[in-house]
Amino acid sequence: MARTSFDLVEPYIPSLRRYALVLLRYDEQRADDLVQDCLLRALSRWHLWRHPGNLRGWLFTILHNIYVNDVARAASRPDVVEIQDYFPAMAVPANQTHSIQLKEAVRAIQGLPDTQRQTLLLVTMEGFSYDETAEITGVPIGTVMSRLSRARDKVREEVSGEDRTRGRSAT
Amino acid sequence: MNEPREDEIQALVDDRLDPTRRTEIENWLVLNPDAAARVADLRAQRVTVQQAFDGLLDRPVPARFRNIGAAQATGVGPVWRMAAMVTLVVMGAVGGWFANEALAPDEAVTTAFTRDAVRAHSLYVGEKRHAVEVNATEEKHLVAWLSRRLQNELVAPDLSEQGYQLVGGRLLPASVAGPAAQFMYETEAGERITIYIEQDQSGRGNDFRFTAYDGVSAFWWKDGPLAYVLIGTSERAELLALAQTTRRQFTP
Numbered sequence: 001m002a003r004t005s006f007d008l009v010e011p012y013i014p015s016l017r018r019y020a021l022v023l024l025r026y027d028e029q030r031a032d033d034l035v036q037d038c039l040l041r042a043l044s045r046w047h048l049w050r051h052p053g054n055l056r057g058w059l060f061t062i063l064h065n066i067y068v069n070d071v072a073r074a075a076s077r078p079d080v081v082e083i084q085d086y087f088p089a090m091a092v093p094a095n096q097t098h099s100i101q102l103k104e105a106v107r108a109i110q111g112l113p114d115t116q117r118q119t120l121l122l123v124t125m126e127g128f129s130y131d132e133t134a135e136i137t138g139v140p141i142g143t144v145m146s147r148l149s150r151a152r153d154k155v156r157e158e159v160s161g162e163d164r165t166r167g168r169s170a171t
Numbered sequence: 172m173n174e175p176r177e178d179e180i181q182a183l184v185d186d187r188l189d190p191t192r193r194t195e196i197e198n199w200l201v202l203n204p205d206a207a208a209r210v211a212d213l214r215a216q217r218v219t220v221q222q223a224f225d226g227l228l229d230r231p232v233p234a235r236f237r238n239i240g241a242a243q244a245t246g247v248g249p250v251w252r253m254a255a256m257v258t259l260v261v262m263g264a265v266g267g268w269f270a271n272e273a274l275a276p277d278e279a280v281t282t283a284f285t286r287d288a289v290r291a292h293s294l295y296v297g298e299k300r301h302a303v304e305v306n307a308t309e310e311k312h313l314v315a316w317l318s319r320r321l322q323n324e325l326v327a328p329d330l331s332e333q334g335y336q337l338v339g340g341r342l343l344p345a346s347v348a349g350p351a352a353q354f355m356y357e358t359e360a361g362e363r364i365t366i367y368i369e370q371d372q373s374g375r376g377n378d379f380r381f382t383a384y385d386g387v388s389a390f391w392w393k394d395g396p397l398a399y400v401l402i403g404t405s406e407r408a409e410l411l412a413l414a415q416t417t418r419r420q421f422t423p
Contacts, residue, residue: 006239011287011290013232013236014228014229014230014232015228017227017230017232018224018227018228021227022224022227032233032235032236035236036235036236036239039236039239040239043239056344101219102219102222102223105216105219105220105223106223106224109220120220121224123185124185124217124220124221125220125221125224127345127349129187130182130187142178145177145178145181146177148181149177149178149180149181152181152184152213152216153209155216155220156209156212156213156216159216160212
């Protein structure tokens with residue numbers, strides 16, 4: 001059966017929506033607007049996709065470019081949903097200390113500079129290779145590696161800092 | 172040995188180093204406890220981050236996205252319209268499937284990969300000429316290639332006792348992390364099953380889990396670094412026997 005271009009992009013909608021949602025700090029409306037723009041742009045420029053190619057990477061590149069050019073520029077975001085509100089939707093195990101770690105990590109990631117945050121999410125959450133991440137964010141691979149390294153160290157610092165304030169000796 | 176470069180440390184954390192260099196650096200870490208502590212923290216952080224956001228993949232897809240497909244189909248011709256309708260039906264079925272399963276939090280983590288597995292199964296199982304990327308006649312090459320890409324020793328399980336012969340396999344994108352492998356088998360009567368394998372960051376093992384909808388049944392389980400899904404249309408008992416044979420051959 002013939003498949004439409006939409007059929008081919010459809011499997012990637014959940015991960016595009018997730019990435020957009022985290023990028024836009026859980027503003028669901030704007031996140032889905034971003035994904036919709038991305039899909040419409042992809043379908044209207046379908047002839048530009050080199051087949052066979054990395055369709056998922058191409059879609060994330062489009063989403064990244066719209067985000068950087070349009071969304072992030074309209075900067076101020078006062079109507080941010082509190083992170084805790086989102087936890088019911090996340091896969092939080094019953095284990096209490098574990099869910100605290102998850103929350104700390106999410107909060108630390110959301111506090112990162114945007115370029116570091118994008119890099120960390122693309123590599124860790126989406127599982128893109130360093131090359132793919134460089135292509136999506138439009139920077140050399142060396143920049144990807146240094147952003148990744150700084151992002152991870154900062155998150156590590158934040159999370160272990162919170163551990164100390166709670167009294168790490170207890171564990 | 173030279174001190175590892177920072178990009179090599181990151182690649183070690185992401186499991187993207189070649190095995191030789193990986194061993195060298197791990198030996199170096201034994202003598203450098205500060206660096207070792209950092210690597211351990213960053214590895215744990217990577218798993219935490221993956222788990223923290225995994226549940227966000229399972230949100231139901233709003234109608235506005237399906238409408239994009241429908242809008243695309245109108246005016247382009249009956250074939251496109253039909254394809255869009257099929258997409259709607261499939262999405263509805265998959266959504267219903269997961270909505271009906273009362274998922275424990277641990278299982279919610281699993282749904283992203285079972286969904287990928289079922290999609291891949293449905294996509295390729297009906298193909299005649301292009302069912303697989305690499306044919307069973309090149310089994311050795313196929314297994315070596317998929318093992319390399321999944322960074323784990325895979326086997327194409329021998330299911331001939333149950334009457335299933337290997338058709339071949341392919342590499343697939345996975346929505347959670349890294350690539351996934353698919354092996355396809357078929358009986359003489361043309362009955363097909365697929366086995367889908369993906370890297371699993373949780374590092375846990377578990378019992379067989381079963382789920383079924385619309386004539387497709389799946390058993391899935393986790394063992395060490397890999398997660399597996401076996402999908403087919405046969406009786407539950409037969410699929411379980413196939414899953415057990417598969418599991419035994421992966422973990423001797």
